[in-house]
Amino acid sequence: xxxxxxxxxxxxxxxxxxxxxxxxxxxxxxxxxxxxxxxxxxxxxxxxxxxxxxxxxxxxxxxxxxxxxxxxxxxxxxxxxxxxxxxxxxxxxxxxxxxxxxxxxxxxxxxxxxxxxxxxxxxxxxxxxxxxxxxx
Numbered sequence: 815x816x817x818x819x820x821x822x823x824x825x826x827x828x829x830x831x832x833x834x835x836x837x838x839x840x841x842x843x844x845x846x847x848x849x850x851x852x853x854x855x856x857x858x859x860x861x862x863x864x865x866x867x868x869x870x871x872x873x874x875x876x877x878x879x880x881x882x883x884x885x886x887x888x889x890x891x892x893x894x895x896x897x898x899x900x901x902x903x904x905x906x907x908x909x910x911x912x913x914x915x916x917x918x919x920x921x922x923x924x925x926x927x928x929x930x931x932x933x934x935x936x937x938x939x940x941x942x943x944x945x946x947x948x949x950x
Contacts, residue, residue: 817864817867817870817871818870818871820860820864820871821870821871821872824857824860824861824871825872827853827857828857830853831850831853831854831857834846834847834849834850834853835847835850838850897935897939900935901932901935901936901939904928904931904932904935905928905929905932907925907928908925908926908928908929908932909925910925911924911925911928912925912926912929
């Protein structure tokens with residue numbers, strides 16, 4: 815089977831899996847979610863086996879993809895800014911929720927969870943930054 819055919823099959827399976835995720839969430843049916851996870855676990859080895867040919871698998875016949883240093887720089891800046899904004903929004907939402915703990919005590923656990931998520935994102939960012947700083 816050639817790479818283009820594998821890519822098309824993976825796209826169809828991925829679309830079906832996405833539909834399962836959405837249906838499972840909308841219907842609140844854990845069995846549909848488990849089926850979607852099982853399909854994902856079946857797809858992962860195929861994608862890993864073809865990891866060097868991923869771009870060829872999903873590139874169309876007329877797709878010409880040129881990426882230079884400028885494009886990479888823009889993508890890195892956009893990703894960095896997105897992460898910063900996301901962490902800030904999560905952090906400030908946590909502050910607001912914890913501040914309103916007297917009026918809405920049922921949301922206090924959510925506020926602490928958001929604090930934890932923001933802290934873990936900071937730690938993950940700095941660890942990956944240190945890793946890539948040493949690597950390059």
